[in-house]
Amino acid sequence: MAHADLLITLTAYENNPNNVTIAFTMGTRALEKGHTVELLLLSDAVYLAETGYADKIDIGEPFQPIKELLPAFLRQGGKIKVCSACMKHNGVKEENLIEGSEVIQADDVIDSIMNSEKTLQLN
Template sequence: MGKLAVSITNAKNDPDKATVGFVVANASVASGQETVVFLNVEGAYLGAEGYADDIHEEGFTPLKQLMEQFVEAGGTIWVCSPCFKKRGLNEEQLVGGATIVGGAKLVEFLSQGAACITY
């Protein structure tokens, strides 16, 4: 089994990139890859409960549904701790299935041979 990190740096500022990031992450986990989505920069907002509820890019499944499918399929969502805090968010607001982590956790995953793609 391979490893893939999908770094998502966008949210409502570019819903197309945020959505496609989760489309790719779902494809990865469905193909048996150990898959982590790392929500950072503006993408950290997606880690807050309710934020993605109204994001629906034309031609794609709604983002909230993509996120839920990813977690249900065994994918992991990590939210950048300083990015989340900078945006005035806290752990009580965290979306189900997500964990707040520091950059060292992502570096550890990447050092184990994971490929990384960024949206």
Template sequence: MSEAKKKLFIMVTNGPENPELATIPFVMATSAQASDVEVVMGFQGNGSMLMIKGIAEHVAAKGFPTLVEMISLYADAGGKMYVCGPCVGARQVKEGELVDGAVIVGGATFVSECLDSTQSLIY
């Protein structure tokens, strides 16, 4: 009997105001993907700002690849990006303003993803 594939859920609450903590979750996510782990990322609070088109281009943490590069690597490897509906609503952001692949969801989706995951990380 084969072992079930591992799944990692990463919740991102830091936004462009903290480049290092905005970038590290993507470093962890792409590292997990390279290890054949399924990864789902959630974005709440200021973290939701990272999913707005044009924002990542202005976020750079010293010693790390650019955030826009990390988002692209993650998405190209099939990573899912779920964005908190009330968070983007409070910021008057519509789904069409989000990066390709980002989907607006509610709390139930986040809870379901956490429960279905082998492990969860919060940044």
């Protein structure tokens, strides 16, 4: 399994739109610089993987809204990984996830953290 140059872990959702925006902004910028990036959604952040959920997050200039950042992140090859236990705990259903997201287990979370080149934690 290939591991990311940059792993971004995120636990925030609409309760902390700044951290959500920073995660997607930095992830997109890293992709533009040619790095591989995984965005790991843990805890309440799993809601961001639901289709349409993140569209309402927009903190304003100079940042882009998530409805623009998220598709750009995926288009440029970014990977969104979603904790299955967190999904179950929060009632997020796999059939409601955005296309391109991947459901992962606890062992995958640990492997991603331990094997990525660098991490950015927004919790």
